[in-house]
Amino acid sequence: MKKTIRDIPLEGKKILLRCDYNVTINGNVILDDTKITASLETIKYLMDNNCKIIILSHLGKVKTEDDKINNSLEIVSKKLSELLTRSILFSHETRGVLLEEKINAMRPQDILLVENTRYEDVPNNLESSCDEELSKYWASLADIFVNDAFGTIHRAHASNYGVSKYLPSVIGFLVEKELKNLNVLIENPSHPFTVIMGGAKIADKIPLIEAIIPKCDYLLLTGGIANTFLKALKFNIGFSLYDKETIPLITKLMLQYKEKLMLPLDVVVGNKYDPNYASIKGIKDICDNDVIYDIGPETLRKYKHTINVSELIFVNGTMGKYEDLKFRNGTKETYQMLAKCPANVIIGGGDSLAAIHTLGFNNNFSFLSTGGGATLDYIANPKLKSLENIEEI
Ligand code: ADP
Numbered sequence: 001m002k003k004t005i006r007d008i009p010l011e012g013k014k015i016l017l018r019c020d021y022n023v024t025i026n027g028n029v030i031l032d033d034t035k036i037t038a039s040l041e042t043i044k045y046l047m048d049n050n051c052k053i054i055i056l057s058h059l060g061k062v063k064t065e066d067d068k069i070n071n072s073l074e075i076v077s078k079k080l081s082e083l084l085t086r087s088i089l090f091s092h093e094t095r096g097v098l099l100e101e102k103i104n105a106m107r108p109q110d111i112l113l114v115e116n117t118r119y120e121d122v123p124n125n126l127e128s129s130c131d132e133e134l135s136k137y138w139a140s141l142a143d144i145f146v147n148d149a150f151g152t153i154h155r156a157h158a159s160n161y162g163v164s165k166y167l168p169s170v171i172g173f174l175v176e177k178e179l180k181n182l183n184v185l186i187e188n189p190s191h192p193f194t195v196i197m198g199g200a201k202i203a204d205k206i207p208l209i210e211a212i213i214p215k216c217d218y219l220l221l222t223g224g225i226a227n228t229f230l231k232a233l234k235f236n237i238g239f240s241l242y243d244k245e246t247i248p249l250i251t252k253l254m255l256q257y258k259e260k261l262m263l264p265l266d267v268v269v270g271n272k273y274d275p276n277y278a279s280i281k282g283i284k285d286i287c288d289n290d291v292i293y294d295i296g297p298e299t300l301r302k303y304k305h306t307i308n309v310s311e312l313i314f315v316n317g318t319m320g321k322y323e324d325l326k327f328r329n330g331t332k333e334t335y336q337m338l339a340k341c342p343a344n345v346i347i348g349g350g351d352s353l354a355a356i357h358t359l360g361f362n363n364n365f366s367f368l369s370t371g372g373g374a375t376l377d378y379i380a381n382p383k384l385k386s387l388e389n390i391e392e393i
């Protein structure tokens, strides 16, 4: 396990804390403050240790001067202040004399949020390309670096990887909780170990599938991923979503791991030309104008059996286009089965968590990983560069 804030003397130190405050904003409103709330445990611990806390985070993509207007972190400093019921200092500058003056005036337990690190991407991409000088500069502002930004753990940028080269570095409580829970899938998983894959981002999920398939006992396929496997098997899938580029690799995986793979027996299709159409069909009966949007009842019965005999289950991606009520049943029923089964159930993926929230299953699973792409990348390759300079204990 990586060294955490519990494993280093912190009393009175200046801390550079990397958080993930990449929240969705509409006008003047933060639509979901989960990421801000998730950072509070670490912040409070640092305050209890009388630290001066300098927080770095990115927000959105900043490619031009204009992008800065809609991607300022100032709105987050207000939310943070509300949640902690105390005032938060904010620096409009990401470097320079004004920032340094603010830091020099900080007292123990003060919190300073620095403007979006990606402002440094205009014009020379300094944050995202992990510029050496910028990394050294940010590191020079503090005594210790704490990485608690799980959502960006798969990126090696100046504010998370760069600074860790120049400061004693540890992880915060949020990253610790994520790694601990995800390591259950990576190091000696209990068996039978079942993986359920679905969703739309097919190419993004291939590295995860390749990494996890040798370790699991069953891989249940749903969503756009299942469509791609069906296409590789030369079924007619009409106008369904699939990924042509991944077919050769999927064909290879199917040959190598045939006995582990489970594919839909039936599906719910829509019609490309009729938005009101929905019909359950066997996978051999798909017509040219059909679009597969969900798994069918026979498939759910087959998958239920595997789910109920599993000890450990990892789920990523929704089983169908759950946003449309006509195609929600597969996702809803699967979550229902997972909520009732005896296995340790771990779920990851941005849309999967949104679906769990929409369908009211928030408190039914062992662990919901908040990292989105970071979760998938960590499982596929646990030796992440951003954590390279943080010692194992
Ligand atoms: P996650 O964010 O959980 O990793 P993805 O981003 O890969 O998941 O995919 C989630 C999206 O996949 C949902 O918006 C859902 O509508 C879509 N989806 C699932 N199955 C299908 C399908 N058969 N056809 C089209 N879209 C699908």
Ligand code: MG
Pocket: 201, 349, 350, 351, 352
């Ligand atoms: Mg997604």
